[in-house]
Amino acid sequence: MMVYGDFVLPMKERRIIKNGAVIVENGEIVFVGKEDEAMRFLPEEKIGGKGKVVMPGFINAHNHLFQAILRNLAVDMVLLDWLRTSIWPMLSSFNSDEMKKAVRLGILEAIRSGTTTLIDNHYGGRFYDEVADELISSGIRGVLARGGYEINAREELLEDRDRIISDTERLIKKYRGKLTVAVAPMHPCFASKELLLMAKDLSERYNVPYHTHTSESKEDQELVKKVHGKTDVELLYELGILGPRYHAVHGVYMSENEVKLMAASRANLVHNPISNMYLGSKAAPVPEMLREGVNIALGTDGPASNNNQDMMTSMKVAALLHKSSKQSPTAISAWDVLEMATVNGAKALNGNFGVLERERRADLIVLDIRQPNTSPVHDPVGTVVYCATYNNVDSVIVDGKVLMREKKVLVYDEDKVIEEAEKAACSLVERARSRYGLRFKFEELVE
Ligand SMILES: [Zn+2]
Numbered sequence: 511m512m513v514y515g516d517f518v519l520p521m522k523e524r525r526i527i528k529n530g531a532v533i534v535e536n537g538e539i540v541f542v543g544k545e546d547e548a549m550r551f552l553p554e555e556k557i558g559g560k561g562k563v564v565m566p567g568f569i570n571a572h573n574h575l576f577q578a579i580l581r582n583l584a585v586d587m588v589l590l591d592w593l594r595t596s597i598w599p600m601l602s603s604f605n606s607d608e609m610k611k612a613v614r615l616g617i618l619e620a621i622r623s624g625t626t627t628l629i630d631n632h633y634g635g636r637f638y639d640e641v642a643d644e645l646i647s648s649g650i651r652g653v654l655a656r657g658g659y660e661i662n663a664r665e666e667l668l669e670d671r672d673r674i675i676s677d678t679e680r681l682i683k684k685y686r687g688k689l690t691v692a693v694a695p696m697h698p699c700f701a702s703k704e705l706l707l708m709a710k711d712l713s714e715r716y717n718v719p720y721h722t723h724t725s726e727s728k729e730d731q732e733l734v735k736k737v738h739g740k741t742d743v744e745l746l747y748e749l750g751i752l753g754p755r756y757h758a759v760h761g762v763y764m765s766e767n768e769v770k771l772m773a774a775s776r777a778n779l780v781h782n783p784i785s786n787m788y789l790g791s792k793a794a795p796v797p798e799m800l801r802e803g804v805n806i807a808l809g810t811d812g813p814a815s816n817n818n819q820d821m822m823t824s825m826k827v828a829a830l831l832h833k834s835s836k837q838s839p840t841a842i843s844a845w846d847v848l849e850m851a852t853v854n855g856a857k858a859l860n861g862n863f864g865v866l867e868r869e870r871r872a873d874l875i876v877l878d879i880r881q882p883n884t885s886p887v888h889d890p891v892g893t894v895v896y897c898a899t900y901n902n903v904d905s906v907i908v909d910g911k912v913l914m915r916e917k918k919v920l921v922y923d924e925d926k927v928i929e930e931a932e933k934a935a936c937s938l939v940e941r942a943r944s945r946y947g948l949r950f951k952f953e954e955l956v957e
Pocket residue numbers: 572573574631723759811812
């Protein structure tokens with residue numbers, strides 16, 4: 511298969527190949543270079559062409575797919591209140607069928623927006639197998655970060671630490687070779703030291719990522735100090751948890767010293783700018799971390815705090831947030847955020863994808879840039895980061911398999927997925943309402 515276009519962005523050494531092509535054989539990249547040289551492979555199947563950009567697919571490094579049917583239920587709220595009065599009671603009310611339909615809608619949206627790898631941080635003690643099975647059957651490269659609450663959360667969502675660890679181990683073994691399962695206590699303020707250390711042991715034994723919300727909001731930092739007597743990063747460093755397998759999800763309230771600890775331990779940051787802004791947090795110290803050489807991946811966070819999964823919007827917002835908060839247009843560049851959304855996510859997962867070069871797995875996307883919002887193309891990287899949206903995504907290929915071709919999703923009946931998710935959302939909200947007497951602000955305005 512040849513995937514080709516006006517520009518190929520391999521995401522290696524910031525190269526831009528004009529009239530470039532990628533040759534894929536058996537799910538692996540065997541050639542990246544000029545289109546005329548690629549013709550010697552005599553490709554039978556071709557994807558792309560004039561007016562197209564070819565690049566690695568996006569790696570959405572943090573998500574909660576079940577929230578796809580919860581978006582905009584509770585808007586304009588403080589993080590911990592939002593969790594307590596909306597996300598947690600809704601999560602407790604899901605049945606298995608609604609979970610599958612919610613996750614399917616989330617994956618459909620991810621594919622449409624050019625995501626080829628997705629870390630889904632699922633939590634609440636139930637339905638991990640359903641989420642994993644949906645990820646695998648969709649063809650997307652899925653990572654299930656098996657979340658768990660041990661303390662300080664709603665009663666029905668709590669699990670004891672032995673169960674969190676043994677169930678994570680079960681999932682790691684069950685899905686080995688099909689999908690990566692990461693260990694993921696939800697946040698140090700929702701976990702004992704013992705759980706945090708047991709998770710570290712599991713992550714080391716199976717060489718899987720340790721993916722945890724870290725320093726997300728002012729409130730969780732107050733709570734973690736009450737529970738552990740120090741901030742997340744100080745605690746994690748002291749416990750020896752910060753390291754190359756660690757994904758510090760958010761890292762908004764990190765001090766200068768904590769940034770240095772992240773760099774020294776080679777931990778990864780997963781930056782979720784839209785979610786942070788939506789929940790009223792300040793800008794994470796991303797320019798500082800870039801300077802210190804911290805690997806920074808990009809995520810959307812769950813659709814209930816974003817409120818979509820468009821990685822291109824996330825890239826643009828990331829760039830704008832840091833330019834604005836530093837009052838400097840050079841605080842961060844288009845290349846910086848494009849790397850966060852692709853190759854850096856692959857580094858955080860220690861994965862053989864996220865870069866277009868020989869012997870890597872073929873996870874790539876084609877963008878249609880011959881559109882009013884992306885023409886003309888002077889600087890293809892500026893075009894992708896500052897002009898494109900998910901509507902420009904033309905084709906999506908994961909492990910050499912085409913999931914979307916010329917804007918048609920091949921792995922789902924799209925109308926059916928949307929319709930079923932809408933029905934699941936209605937039945938879920940009704941159940942949660944009668945069980946918990948929930949009332950949402952928007953309802954007062956609907957006649
Ligand atoms: Zn999250």
